[in-house]
Amino acid sequence: MKAQAEKEKISLIGYIIVAIFFLLIMRLWQLQILQGNEYRKISESNRLRIVRIPAPRGIIFDRNHVPLVKNSAYFFASVIPGEFDHGKLPVLAKLLKMPAEELLARLSASQATPFVPAKLKQGLSLKEIAYIEARKSDIPGLMIEAEVSREYPYGELGAHLLGYLGKPSPSQLKEPSFKNIPPDMFVGQWGIEKLYDASLRGTPGQKIIEVNALGRQLRLLQERPPVKGDDLVISIDIDLQREAERAFGDRAGALVAIKPTTGEILGMVSKPSFDPNLFTRGMSREQWLSIAANKKNPMLNRALQSQYPPGSTFKIVTALAGLETGAITPDMKVDCRGGILLGNRRFGCWRKEGHGILSLHRAIVESCDVYFYEVGRRVGIDRIAQYAAALGLGQKTGIELGRERQGVVPSTAWKKETSGMPWFPGETLNAAIGQGYVAATPLQLASMMSAVANGGLRYKPSFVVHSEPAIAGRLTANPYNLEIIRKGLFGVVNERSGTGWAAKSYLTTVSGKTGTAQVVALGRGAGALHERFQDHAWFVAFAPHEHPEIALAVLVEHGGHGGAAAAPIAKTAIEAYLRPKPAPDTADH
Amino acid sequence: MISVDRRALRNFDWLSLAVALAISVIGIMTIYSATRPLSAEPHPTFYLRQIIWLSLGVFALLATAWIDYLWIDRSARVLYAIGVALLILVFFLGRTGMGAQRWLSIGPISFQPSELFKIAYIIMLAHYLSTLRSPLDARSLLKAFFLLTFLPFLLLVKQPDLGTGLIIVMMFLALTAARGMEKRVAVLLLVLSLISLPFLGNVFWEGLKDYQKSRLVAFIEPETDPTGIGYQLNQSKITVGSGKVLGKGYLHGTQGPFRFLPEKHTDFVFAVFAEEWGFLGSVFLLTLYMVLILRGLDTALKAKDDFGRLLALGITFMFMMYLSINIGMTMGLMPVVGIPLPFMSYGGTALLTNLLCVGILISIRMHRFELFH
Numbered sequence: 025m026k027a028q029a030e031k032e033k034i035s036l037i038g039y040i041i042v043a044i045f046f047l048l049i050m051r052l053w054q055l056q057i058l059q060g061n062e063y064r065k066i067s068e069s070n071r072l073r074i075v076r077i078p079a080p081r082g083i084i085f086d087r088n089h090v091p092l093v094k095n096s097a098y099f100f101a102s103v104i105p106g107e108f109d110h111g112k113l114p115v116l117a118k119l120l121k122m123p124a125e126e127l128l129a130r131l132s133a134s135q136a137t138p139f140v141p142a143k144l145k146q147g148l149s150l151k152e153i154a155y156i157e158a159r160k161s162d163i164p165g166l167m168i169e170a171e172v173s174r175e176y177p178y179g180e181l182g183a184h185l186l187g188y189l190g191k192p193s194p195s196q197l198k199e200p201s202f203k204n205i206p207p208d209m210f211v212g213q214w215g216i217e218k219l220y221d222a223s224l225r226g227t228p229g230q231k232i233i234e235v236n237a238l239g240r241q242l243r244l245l246q247e248r249p250p251v252k253g254d255d256l257v258i259s260i261d262i263d264l265q266r267e268a269e270r271a272f273g274d275r276a277g278a279l280v281a282i283k284p285t286t287g288e289i290l291g292m293v294s295k296p297s298f299d300p301n302l303f304t305r306g307m308s309r310e311q312w313l314s315i316a317a318n319k320k321n322p323m324l325n326r327a328l329q330s331q332y333p334p335g336s337t338f339k340i341v342t343a344l345a346g347l348e349t350g351a352i353t354p355d356m357k358v359d360c361r362g363g364i365l366l367g368n369r370r371f372g373c374w375r376k377e378g379h380g381i382l383s384l385h386r387a388i389v390e391s392c393d394v395y396f397y398e399v400g401r402r403v404g405i406d407r408i409a410q411y412a413a414a415l416g417l418g419q420k421t422g423i424e425l426g427r428e429r430q431g432v433v434p435s436t437a438w439k440k441e442t443s444g445m446p447w448f449p450g451e452t453l454n455a456a457i458g459q460g461y462v463a464a465t466p467l468q469l470a471s472m473m474s475a476v477a478n479g480g481l482r483y484k485p486s487f488v489v490h491s492e493p494a495i496a497g498r499l500t501a502n503p504y505n506l507e508i509i510r511k512g513l514f515g516v517v518n519e520r521s522g523t524g525w526a527a528k529s530y531l532t533t534v535s536g537k538t539g540t541a542q543v544v545a546l547g548r549g550a551g552a553l554h555e556r557f558q559d560h561a562w563f564v565a566f567a568p569h570e571h572p573e574i575a576l577a578v579l580v581e582h583g584g585h586g587g588a589a590a591a592p593i594a595k596t597a598i599e600a601y602l603r604p605k606p607a608p609d610t611a612d613h
Numbered sequence: 614m615i616s617v618d619r620r621a622l623r624n625f626d627w628l629s630l631a632v633a634l635a636i637s638v639i640g641i642m643t644i645y646s647a648t649r650p651l652s653a654e655p656h657p658t659f660y661l662r663q664i665i666w667l668s669l670g671v672f673a674l675l676a677t678a679w680i681d682y683l684w685i686d687r688s689a690r691v692l693y694a695i696g697v698a699l700l701i702l703v704f705f706l707g708r709t710g711m712g713a714q715r716w717l718s719i720g721p722i723s724f725q726p727s728e729l730f731k732i733a734y735i736i737m738l739a740h741y742l743s744t745l746r747s748p749l750d751a752r753s754l755l756k757a758f759f760l761l762t763f764l765p766f767l768l769l770v771k772q773p774d775l776g777t778g779l780i781i782v783m784m785f786l787a788l789t790a791a792r793g794m795e796k797r798v799a800v801l802l803l804v805l806s807l808i809s810l811p812f813l814g815n816v817f818w819e820g821l822k823d824y825q826k827s828r829l830v831a832f833i834e835p836e837t838d839p840t841g842i843g844y845q846l847n848q849s850k851i852t853v854g855s856g857k858v859l860g861k862g863y864l865h866g867t868q869g870p871f872r873f874l875p876e877k878h879t880d881f882v883f884a885v886f887a888e889e890w891g892f893l894g895s896v897f898l899l900t901l902y903m904v905l906i907l908r909g910l911d912t913a914l915k916a917k918d919d920f921g922r923l924l925a926l927g928i929t930f931m932f933m934m935y936l937s938i939n940i941g942m943t944m945g946l947m948p949v950v951g952i953p954l955p956f957m958s959y960g961g962t963a964l965l966t967n968l969l970c971v972g973i974l975i976s977i978r979m980h981r982f983e984l985f986h
Contacts (some may be wrong), residue, residue, distance in 0.1 A: 033791065036915045037926075038907060044937050045903050049896055051944045055854040058891040066890075069869045070851070235871070243651075360884025402870070 046527045052350035072245070073235050076206060078172055079226030079274075082253030084186065084216060087290070087489055088605060091177075092186060098305065099148040101156055102141035105131050107165030116163055120145045141167060147305045155170035160506075165525020174210065174217075174304045180297035182265050184325040185289075185425070186208025187215020188300035190445040210304065215292060216487060219424050224532075226253030238436045256473060258487045259288035263584060267600035268293050271593040275583060277560075278326035280470035281576040281597055284566060286493045287474065289423075290574060290601055294465075295323040328428045331463040332579060335539030335586065337564045338412075338525075340476060340509060342399050343388060345411040347505040351402040354384045354508050360394035371397055372451050374540070388512030391538060393457050400456025408455060414483070414499045415472040417464050422484040422496055431468050434461035449482060458543055469577035473564045475499055477512075477535075477572035513537055514569050525590035527565060531599050536565030538586035558582040563590035567598045574601050618622070624982065626912070626975040632905045633971045637759040638910065639898065640882065640957030647869035647877040647885040659878055659959050664715065666961035670968030677972025681980050685973065686920045689740035691759070694710060696733030699726035715901050725776045727769055728847045728962040734781060735788075735931060737761055739923035747919075749794040758785060776952040780934055786866060788923060789929045845881075848874045850945045851883040853895075860891030878959045880951060883943045899940075905971075907933050912978045921977045928970045 055063065084092045101120055108131065117124040122145060130144055148156070152575030153168055156482035160166050190213040196202050201222075204230045205211060209228070212221035228251035233241040261281075262352045268279050279293040298315050315322055324330060363370050364379035373379065374395040387395035400408065412418060418433030432438075434455055436447040454460030464472075465483065475482045480499030516524040523538040523551075528572035539562030566575040576594055583589030633957055645660040649688035665878075703726045704719050716723045745753045762785045769778035781890045794802070797923040861867070866888040868875035877885050887895045909929035916922040932955055939954040953960055 027755075031914060034795075034910055037791070041906055041910065041933055042903070043900055044933070048899060048937065048940055048946075051941075051946055052853070052892055052895050055850060055944055056856050056887065056895070057858060059854050060857035060892075063851050064857055065869055066851045067855035067873075070848075070873050071871050173883075219658070557950050576818070 028552050055338050071234055073233050075231050077229035077250045079228045079250035082250045082255045083258045086260045090262050094175040095172050096175040097170045099153055099168055099170050100146040101144050102167050102169050104141050104165040109164055112163045125550045165477050174490035176300045179299050183297045183300045184294045185215050185292045186302035187217035194601055220256055223254040227251040257489050259489050261290050261601050264291040264597050264601040268597040271596040275580050276320055277580040278466040279578045280327045280467045281574055282470045282474045284474040284478040284572045284575045287486055290486050296320050296325040298322045325426055328465050328467040331429045331431045331465050332560050333462055333541040334458040334464045335541040335562050337537045337539035337562050339396050341412045342396050342456045343509055345403045345408045346399040348501055351400055357381050357383055358398045360392050364394055366450050385512050389515035389519050389522045396456045397494040398451045400452045405452045406435050409433050415475055417468055421467055421471050429465055430463055431465055432463040466577045466579045469564050474575035475565050477566035477575045523587040524591050526587055527595040529595050529599055532567045533569040534565050534567040535569045536563055538563055540586050558584050561586040563594045565594045574598055624979045626978045629908050629971055629975055632901050635954040636901050643886045644878045645862050645883050645960050649869050649870050666964045670965045674968040674972035675978045677969055678975040682976045686740055689736045692733040692775050693737035696730040700730055724962040727774050728966045735927035737790055739920055742923050747793045751798045769922050776950045781946055788927050791926050793958040843947050845875055846945055849881055849884045849943050853887040856888040856891040858892045860894055863889050881943055882957050883940050902936055909974050915981055917981045925977050965971050
């Protein structure tokens, strides 16, 4: 009886035990069979990492195959948060020479990914690397990582042109063209780097590696090498660029040089400039403020994003309009007595004592305002506007570099539209000498000079060498009339009392035109003015006179008189470009 | 003292021995795989040490099997006293490992007294209960609890070895229930425990160390703490689940060697096995365990006296508890408590103890026909 009860009790225990085993097996079934695929996938992704291998970016060369950028290694100190001992924080702070709070902030920011190195200090110098490497073993998890970064060996030189790299912004990442760009990849954010980013960028490779829980690579399973970005030869001549920038010194301004036969940009200066290396490497707050809060606005590309009254350089337009419309002949004589009266208002010549009797050629050479008042009066504003437009003023050149300004070419219709007011005859006189409403960018004036030099063809400015030039407009002018103007421009530099004498070169024959853009309408010769109120100086030119190979426009902000301030810079740039060069060292790529 | 008798030899329980050995060998293979290095580093020697302990254990098993368990009955008090003494000793002299004071060292050998104490406790409890009249009344129940169970429970929790402490209490409840108690005592016990549960729960919770609390929290919400205990639980489930039907193959598991699964060769060794051998292998392994445990139950049924029956039941319960809690936590059915899987988890003392237990079971089975002592 008792034995029977014991037997029943034990077999009950047996059933309970079997039931528990059944339960465990059910759970196994659930995990391994029902959810097995899912867990297998997770275990694979635990173990496998896809690592991007950045593609070396294409190198940008100048027209003579001088490299303008470099890809160089760039080092930073990182810590694997999961391995780091927080007791070592003071030691680490001392080692990296950074405040402990900042390190702690960076570490806690990457707490969610304890096995991914957190970047602590970027842009280490070789000295710092050696120092850290020697003490690395004291701090678990500390490592030095390297990335390829862009270096601009010329620094500020041509910075507006070359641009810089940066990580894509959150809004950029949403754009379709950034679909395959990882958020930590450097892409072109400005200038040529941005314009040709797609071809410079290359195709990143990838490797699939097996890692352990600490993220250490254990085995390479698959590798697809990166494809280097395409190299790019741009039309810039770095010698021209360098010497022109040096000639500017500390003065603000811009220079644009164009090859008249193709529209290639040979040089583009905008001063003050900035160091693109700071953007690519990351800069301190002070460095950023010195750029962003600078009153002189170094980020502005004055060559195309700033417009100024063209001053006397506009007399080229006025003269052409006069000749082409038949309103004047080259032989038309005007007697300059230092000014004329229109109604009861006096319009002065820059030379108060007057030029005496002169014809068109001498009027250009000596830049006589009174002569061009007369031309303007005869032609009328609307026909001046027509020829200004034919020479590319008042419209965008179509350069694909930043937001270009289009300048102003006033006309009766324009004034009615913008202010609702009628056109006054006196305004025509102002416009005829490039003052008043007229405004142009240095790029537009360079493009105009290129058209004057080559007989009337305007090309869309481009940075690509040997490409098919794109024609932006064609000036239909009598070649004889253009030749009269060109001769005048030759005289400006090379004849007695020409205003552009400072551009005279013994290396080549320069033809050009000075210009002085009034900043405020003060009486001429008001004495020593504050720099801020000084006039802008212009010089536009092409060379050599017989077979032009370079056309350019120079603007010096608050430079005073064009002949004195801007012409020497133009001469420097022209000579730098036309001077015979040593054979390019092509092995340097 | 040792009497080898032909009939006893004929009744030797080869099945229990074979199954226990098979599981131990599977365990060593799994430890080997779980700790294998991925680079050219030398292989950690865990598996070698486990092989040595296995040899010692088999020797102990055979020796115990040959001893008539009557001698065990007679020396129960001495064994229990030694066990408690060891626990007290570890309290003062113990070596700290993994945040708990669990090890005692004798020369080069370290061992965990709490593992050895388990057997002493089961023997003593079986001995004591077998002397009492069945069904148990309230007085003897309380006596058994406060005389035998309470002090070692406190000592174990203080170590802290919460897992073994709880096992002791559960063993007490299971074995007294198996012995049979008066109905009103059983009802009283049930009501008492129901009433005191919230109160005890509170005391229990307050008494827990932070890591013990976080284990419980992590069990309820594994995602709250993906790098700590919750991480362990998640990775354990991933390890088991990724084995699918046929497993990744022996020495092809990844979770352990790649260090995603902590405690891979100790408490979570079953996960590594399930990953490499899949559902089929795991069911086979569980079947081996079930055979061993049901065989122990059968031994209890066939035991010739109350002590033998209670001892066999106690050992079987212990195996079952360890197994279900360990595999349960490996598969995310229970909170993470530091409970090893019998015969498989790396740990010499535990393996030795478990083989010793199998030896006792074999002894009970082998000597059941000897009527006269």
